Amino acid sequence: MKYICIILLAWLSIKNQAGQDFYACKNVKISLFSTAPLEDIQASTSTGTSVYNPATGDLAFSVGIRSFQFPKSLMQEHFNENYLESDKYPRASFKGKIKEPIDLTKNGSYPVNVTGELDVHGVKQTRTIAGTVVVNNGTVSMLSEFMVKCVDHHIDIPTLVFKHIAESIKMNVSATYTVVKSS
Template sequence: MKHISIILLAWMSLFQTGQGLYMCKNAEISLFSSAPIEDIAAKTSSGQSVYNSGTGDLVFSVAINTFKFPKSLMQEHFNSDYLESDKYPHATFKGKIQEHPDLTKNGTYPITVTGVLDVHNVKQNRTIPGTLTVNNGTITMKSEFMVKCVDHHIDIPRLVFHNIAESIKMNVTATYTAAK
């Protein structure tokens, strides 16, 4: 967790200081894989993010080993066999929101974020749709998108190929407060 905070602080130092900088220290991220034998689901509330409303820059980081599964064996295989969290401890996203929503007005705005998703030490250019909601000064971003295992060199052994889908559905919800 300390490593993630250092990463985000480093990113913050690159951003303009003052008004327009928002932080989230407890983004909720879930993953879901539907497969014929058994569905796989996991959640974490440990995602961290920084958003600069002046530039549109958006950065996310999550420690892989913070995802919790309903079955401990699933969690063990996820960390050791598939995501190799000892070797690749974090997933990150660095991008830019293309739209410029008016953060002074309550409402829900469609957004598109373009950037680089780094999972399993494999970087992929991505365009991810989402929503940004403003409610009395509180900013919440939500997104649902798919991640293909093959795109990030996550190998699925043939023996368990029917247990795990080739694409994993990701849901992200982050609520931001102004940085001080």
């Protein structure tokens, strides 16, 4: 976990202008949900990490695949071993840039679009993901809901279980950041 935070912080510090503060979150909440004819599948984690550089708009997220917790242990086992192959692909990540300017000194809710690379199951895909940045008395939070198609990331669903697993997974991401002062 510390290793991933260090990598994310290093990535942003390279792009960071001297003297600019950036924002970090070590407990990003991520949930997934899929509905299928026979069974809904849901899981969540609160161990994702993220960094945001408001000077450049750079934004990065990372999450360990094994950190997702399912209500049924068999679902969790199949998710890790058969579909996401978490031993081979232990993390999912997103690195991108927020397109819209955000005034972090003014309270408000700012709709944004973030364009970058979503890396799931070892397959990188360029995506533009909509979200919301909320500023409330100096606290910065980000929220997003988006879909991930299994086929886009070479996640195979055997025909034997296609009624149990949807072809698209709904993702919800929520992060509340703290300021990291740069020297």
